[in-house]
Amino acid sequence: MTRVAAVDCGTNSIRLLVSEATPQGPRELDRRLLITRLGQGVDATGEFHPDALARTLAACDEYAAVLKELGVERVRFAATSAARDAGNRQAFYDGVEARLGVRPEIIPGEEEAALSFGGALAAARSAGPVDLPALVMDVGGGSTELVLGRSDGDVSGVSLDMGSVRIRERFLHSDPPTPAEVEAATAFIDGLLDGCGVDLAAARTWFGVGGTATSLAAINLRLDAYDRARVHGATITHAELVALSHRLLTEPVARVLEIPTMVPGRADVICAGTLIVQRVGERVGADLTVSEADILDGLVAGLLS
Missing domain, CATH: 3.30.420.150 (Exopolyphosphatase. Domain 2)
Structure with missing residues (x-):
């Protein structure tokens, strides 16, 4: 069965969901969260703090091991508010790609909102x-x-x-x-x-x-x-x-x-x-x-x- 993973990297946390396709719909295999505070000081400085970037990339190392263990075939990495605002985004992009094999997507706020709406409403309607x-x-x-x-x-x-x-x-x-x-x-x-x-x-x-x-x-x-x-x-x-x-x-x-x-x-x-x-x-x-x-x-x- 097809196995996929999504990573949501926000200002305060980075989260992972691994699921596989079944006739009944997606089946969750792994869901986890790490607090990395990627957005530390971004509002004031406009840049990722080196410590925040290091914490986030260390979390990506952990998630890469999970993806390998579970045999994940496709990954989407969504980066939200902090990554939209930081001037030194390139180090973040390169670091994530080196660890997870995919380039982060800076999700526009409107798409982020629509994805959250779709996920919550589908679960509620079930x-x-x-x-x-x-x-x-x-x-x-x-x-x-x-x-x-x-x-x-x-x-x-x-x-x-x-x-x-x-x-x-x-x-x-x-x-x-x-x-x-x-x-x-x-x-x-x-x-x-x-x-x-x-x-x-x-x-x-x-x-x-x-x-x-x-x-x-x-x-x-x-x-x-x-x-x-x-x-x-x-x-x-x-x-x-x-x-x-x-x-x-x-x-x-x-x-x-x-x-x-x-x-x-x-x-x-x-x-x-x-x-x-x-x-x-x-x-x-x-x-x-x-x-x-x-x-x-x-x-x-x-x-x-």
């Missing part, structure tokens, strides 16, 4: 009908994608230059952030959301994909260890989202690290990611449904089609 219009939100490290799909097939989406790493580095300098820092970050986020052109209030279903959303679900469920089966499909109410935002914006990173399911490389930026989710939630009337299916699933589906 469990039952979805009430439309549906909004899919992916809060990454450098950008946030928002896609609204309507019953008539019309899909509108946008990629906004705000993410957990970008907002943390630009506004939330203290540990924990001060009220003034939170106020400034909120004003910035609200300005982008209000001008994004997507009718967030129209959404009757709201899906969150990616590390910020899944981390919030695990915290809200009070899991002792991360459990994909429980996170996928979990809901977070508006009141719970407000409480999570308050908690993570007022606790120091050392306290956040004590959360059993918290990935160390996400502990310092989850406060910013949560603020973005909470501000989106103020404009959406539906509870947040968290999905483990995202851009990786969309990429794999394309490779197997």
Whole structure:
């Protein structure tokens, strides 16, 4: 059977999904994540930091071993927000190609949003009908994608230059952030959301994909260890989202690290990611449904089609 792999390299993490074709559809063989913070300082300097580049290429070495072990035939490597912004992209391109045999594709924000929407909606529909219009939100490290799909097939989406790493580095300098820092970050986020052109209030279903959303679900469920089966499909109410935002914006990173399911490389930026989710939630009337299916699933589906 055909085996393919997709790599999603974002501002904060690099993720791998290996699947094979079956008569019933793609079957997942391996899914993993490493926090490499490729976007470290890119918002301020416009360049990849040498340490960040080294961490990311070391992750590619690990993934190359997985691809060889599983006999993967085709690979697609999607690079998103940080790689769109960095001036020294060539070292990144060359390093990835040397390790994985494919050149990174800088996915435009609109395509990134569409892939996330397709992956989340297909997974949701496999469990039952979805009430439309549906909004899919992916809060990454450098950008946030928002896609609204309507019953008539019309899909509108946008990629906004705000993410957990970008907002943390630009506004939330203290540990924990001060009220003034939170106020400034909120004003910035609200300005982008209000001008994004997507009718967030129209959404009757709201899906969150990616590390910020899944981390919030695990915290809200009070899991002792991360459990994909429980996170996928979990809901977070508006009141719970407000409480999570308050908690993570007022606790120091050392306290956040004590959360059993918290990935160390996400502990310092989850406060910013949560603020973005909470501000989106103020404009959406539906509870947040968290999905483990995202851009990786969309990429794999394309490779197997």
